[in-house]
Amino acid sequence: MEKDILKVLITEEQIRQRIQELGEELTRDYQGKDPIIVGVLKGVVVFYADMIRQIKTPCQMDFMWISSYAGTTSTGNMVVKRDIGSDIKGRHVLILEDIYDTGSSLDFTYRHLLSKEPASLKICTFLDKPERRKPGITLKADYVGYTVPNEFVVGYGLDYNEHYRNLPYIGVLKPEAYGA
Numbered sequence: 001m002e003k004d005i006l007k008v009l010i011t012e013e014q015i016r017q018r019i020q021e022l023g024e025e026l027t028r029d030y031q032g033k034d035p036i037i038v039g040v041l042k043g044v045v046v047f048y049a050d051m052i053r054q055i056k057t058p059c060q061m062d063f064m065w066i067s068s069y070a071g072t073t074s075t076g077n078m079v080v081k082r083d084i085g086s087d088i089k090g091r092h093v094l095i096l097e098d099i100y101d102t103g104s105s106l107d108f109t110y111r112h113l114l115s116k117e118p119a120s121l122k123i124c125t126f127l128d129k130p131e132r133r134k135p136g137i138t139l140k141a142d143y144v145g146y147t148v149p150n151e152f153v154v155g156y157g158l159d160y161n162e163h164y165r166n167l168p169y170i171g172v173l174k175p176e177a178y179g180a
């Protein structure tokens with residue numbers, strides 16, 4: 001697994017520090033709001049587990065699972081495979097995502113949750129890759145962990161064909177690992 005990594009882009013220590021900073025921000029912004037934190041599966045699980053423990057004010061957890069993504073390109077064809085379980089009408093909702101790439105997933109998730117009439121709806125993404133954004137997607141992430149260059153990254157929950165999610169850092173794959 002490690003042998004397939006060309007370079008480490010964000011180290012475990014950098015991740016830990018940034019999540020602590022984001023945690024302080026979120027704790028401040030959501031004080032007394034009892035937000036529902038919605039994680040978008042599966043890529044977000046590692047970030048979610050770390051992030052939620054740095055939010056030091058009462059909150060609730062929920063997840064949704066959308067799908068369409070295969071290999072290294074997104075089709076933009078989204079379906080809800082598993083919807084959230086809570087009623088978010090009139091509640092403060094924060095979406096947690098692993099990466100804001102072309103924006104298809106986040107745009108879909110955002111609209112889907114917005115239709116359930118939350119009191120507020122914000123986005124926290126661990127990674128932002130603005131160079132890849134599809135034209136027409138204007139959604140802005142309210143909280144960003146790191147902005148990354150236009151390279152395919154793995155680790156810390158992010159996969160290539162379902163592998164590498166368990167790497168504790170963010171790395172760039174060697175071209176050979178794609179079968180190139």
Ligand code: IMP
Binds near residue numbers: 100103154
């Ligand atoms: P979108 O292109 O913004 O819709 O991104 C959709 C999903 O593609 C993300 O939630 C990730 O699961 C996956 N994805 C996008 N870019 C990368 C990457 O560089 N590495 C691994 N997964 C990615």
Ligand code: MG
Binds near residue numbers: 040041042043044099
């Ligand atoms: Mg994902």
